[in-house]
Every structure is written in C-alpha cells, then in structure tokens.
Amino acid sequence: MKAAVIVFPGSNCDRDIAVALKQAGAQVTMVWHKDDALPDGVDLVAVPGGFSFGDYLRCGAIAAQSPIARALRFHAERGGYVLGICNGFQVLTELKLLPGALLRNAGLRYICRTVPLTVTNAGTAFTSGYAAGQTIALPIAHHDGNYFADDETLARLKGEGQVAFTYGDNPNGSRHDIAGIVSANGRVLGMMPHPERAADPAHGGTDGRALFAGLADALERV
Amino acid sequence: MKARVTVMLKDGVLDPQGEAVRHALGALGFEGVTGVRQGKVIELDLADGTSDPEAEVRAMCEKLLANTVIESYRVEIG
Numbered sequence: 001m002k003a004a005v006i007v008f009p010g011s012n013c014d015r016d017i018a019v020a021l022k023q024a025g026a027q028v029t030m031v032w033h034k035d036d037a038l039p040d041g042v043d044l045v046a047v048p049g050g051f052s053f054g055d056y057l058r059c060g061a062i063a064a065q066s067p068i069a070r071a072l073r074f075h076a077e078r079g080g081y082v083l084g085i086c087n088g089f090q091v092l093t094e095l096k097l098l099p100g101a102l103l104r105n106a107g108l109r110y111i112c113r114t115v116p117l118t119v120t121n122a123g124t125a126f127t128s129g130y131a132a133g134q135t136i137a138l139p140i141a142h143h144d145g146n147y148f149a150d151d152e153t154l155a156r157l158k159g160e161g162q163v164a165f166t167y168g169d170n171p172n173g174s175r176h177d178i179a180g181i182v183s184a185n186g187r188v189l190g191m192m193p194h195p196e197r198a199a200d201p202a203h204g205g206t207d208g209r210a211l212f213a214g215l216a217d218a219l220e221r222v
Numbered sequence: 223m224k225a226r227v228t229v230m231l232k233d234g235v236l237d238p239q240g241e242a243v244r245h246a247l248g249a250l251g252f253e254g255v256t257g258v259r260q261g262k263v264i265e266l267d268l269a270d271g272t273s274d275p276e277a278e279v280r281a282m283c284e285k286l287l288a289n290t291v292i293e294s295y296r297v298e299i300g
Contacts, residue, residue: 058289065286094289101291103231106238148235148292173236 001026001219003044006072008033008063013049013085013196020196021046024212036067043219044081045072047088049141049194059102059144060090069095081125081219082188086142089180089190098181098190099157100149106173110143114205116168117179117193121161124182126189129214136207138193140171145192147174147181157181165191223268225279228296229288230261261293275299 003026007014018028021044029039033052038045053062063069069091076082076097084092092098105111114137122132130136149157154176157163165180172192180191195208231237237259244258264287268275279297288295 057286061286061289093291099291101289103235103292104238106236108238108242146236146238173238 001044001216002029002039002042003027003046004029004031004038004042005046005048006031006033006068007048008050008052008066010052010054011048011050011087013087013194016194016196016199017046017048017083017085020199020208020212021216023199023209024216026212026216031068033063033066033068036071038068038071038075042075042080044083044215045075047072047082047084047091049086049088052087052091055087055144058090058094060087060092060094063087063091064094073097076183076188079185079187081215083126083215084188084190085194085196086140086145086192089192090144092188092190097188098183099153100147100181102144102192103146103148103173104144105142105146105171107171110141111145111171112139112141113171114139114198115171115193117165118168120163120166121182123161124164124186124189125218126182126211126215127164128218129210129212135168136210137198137205138195138208139197139205140193141197142172142192145172145174147172147176147178147192149175154178160184162186164189165193223270223272223275224300225266225268225275226298227264227266227279227283227287228261228298229264229283229293230259230295231292232294235292 119130198205198208240258
C-alpha cells in the first residue's frame with residue numbers, strides 16, 4: 001500500500017498516522033498543503049487530525065481550499081481511498097467528499113478521553129479488520145465532533161451501510177451516535193476517534209491497529 | 223465598498239453556544255429571553271467598481287464563508 005499523509009499548518013496527528021500506516025506495511029510519503037499533486041501511484045491519502053489553519057472560519061474550511069485539496073478531490077473522484085481522522089473528517093465534509101458537517105460538541109466542552117465504539121459496518125476496506133457489531137475503544141480529542149446531517153441524509157447513510165462507527169455513549173451530541181461514515185463507494189472514511197492513537201501498547205490500547213492492518217490487507221487484494 | 227455577511231446556524235440545527243448564552247443571561251436575571259442563536263459577521267472591503275457585488279459576495283458565501291449544510295447567510299452591500 002502506498003500512502004500519502006497531508007500536512008497542514010496546525011496538523012498534529014500527521015506523524016502518528018504515518019507511524020501507524022508504516023506499522024501496517026505501507027510506504028508513506030508526507031505531502032505539504034501547498035503541493036498541488038500527490039505522489040504517483042498513491043492508493044490511500046490520509047488527512048490527519050489537528051487544528052489546520054487554527055480552525056479559522058470553520059474547522060477544516062481553509063484546509064479544504066488549499067492546493068493539495070484539489071488533488072485530494074481528484075484522487076477521491078477517481079476512486080482512490082481517503083482516510084480523514086478528526087480534523088481530517090472535518091476537512092472531508094468541508095470538501096463535500098462526505099455528507100454532513102461537524103458542529104460544536106453539544107456539551108460545549110473539548111473532550112479528550114477513550115470511548116467505546118461499535119463497528120457498525122465491517123464490510124468496508126477500512127473496517128475489514130473488525131467484526132460487525134464489535135465493540136472497540138478509541139480515544140477522541142475534539143471540540144467540534146458533533147455530527148450533523150439532515151434526516152434524509154441520515155436515512156440514506158443508515159440504509160446504505162455508510163455508518164462505519166457509532167459511539168456507545170454519545171459524548172458529543174452526534175445525530176444517531178455517528179462517529180464515522182464512509183462515502184457511497186466505501187472508499188472515503190471520515191471518523192472523529194483516533195485509531196492512530198491506539199495502535200501501540202504504549203498508547204494504552206491497540207484497538208486502532210486493526211483499521212490500518214485491515215486496510216493494508218484489503219488494498220493488497222485490490 | 224463594504225459588504226457585510228451574517229452567517230447563522232440554520233433553524234433546526236442545535237446551537238449549543240446560543241443555549242449556553244441563554245442560560246447565562248437567565249443566571250444574570252434576564253429571564254425573559256426564550257432563545258439565543260449565535261452567529262458571526264464577516265465584513266468585506268470590495269474594490270470600487272466591483273460589478274454585481276451582491277452576486278459576487280453570495281458566490282463567496284457558497285464557496286467558503288458559509289457551510290450551507292448547517293449555516294444560512296445574509297448579504298448586505300454598502
């Protein structure tokens with residue numbers, strides 16, 4: 001698997017994702033936001049967590065206008081795989097590569113703790129390392145993770161199996177407890193929890209590891 | 223030429239910050255406030271002679287200034 005990790009000013013999980021991807025056997029290239037092209041032959045583009053451009057205007061809004069975002073959109077539109085975690089998820093919704101938006105947490109607090117999640121759809125490349133209905137624990141660390149979409153979009157997401165992860169104890173007010181969704185073609189995943197922060201025993205948990213390992217396996221088979 | 227854009231969360235989208243402000247007002251004794259919605263105002267200086275400034279600013283709102291999934295906007299010119 002050839003992967004690229006985009007780095008924006010204010011990204012702070014970029015190296016963590018790179019480590020987790022390499023651990024799963026990926027070749028990883030870091031790509032700066034001012035670059036206007038991705039490395040040739042990239043299978044997966046990861047959009048990391050952090051506070052790109054200081055969360056100015058709206059979380060992810062400025063990053064979605066950066067030169068690399070255009071290349072990212074092109075990559076997704078021609079069927080490439082994209083993983084957006086936390087701020088990366090916000091960037092993907094701002095790019096309209098995923099439906100909905102992430103609002104301020106309902107309780108207004110920044111939340112940083114490990115939460116239980118249910119793997120709602122284990123049939124995607126990203127979730128193939130898990131069993132459907134499996135409960136896992138991943139850390140969240142966000143102020144704006146309250147997933148919102150209108151009723152029609154939510155019905156479609158649920159009906160089409162596009163909800164990948166749900167919260168066990170909805171910490172932020174997300175509609176339908178949604179923690180992560182995939183695109184209609186199943187190749188773009190956005191999630192607020194951080195699998196890359198639970199990928200090594202030293203992190204205090206390893207439940208995120210299966211996401212990267214499963215993804216690497218699935219992409220080897222493509 | 224000045225343009226003023228007001229961006230608000232759409233009706234039906236929960237505004238926890240507005241709710242927190244409403245509670246705080248209640249705590250200060252302003253009990254007659256039944257709802258608060260918090261938004262943002264963006265002021266733009268447009269070059270003189272901008273043709274159809276309203277259409278131009280609306281395009282900016284659609285592309286960047288507002289996220290129309292969750293927000294509505296209002297444009298005032300001048």
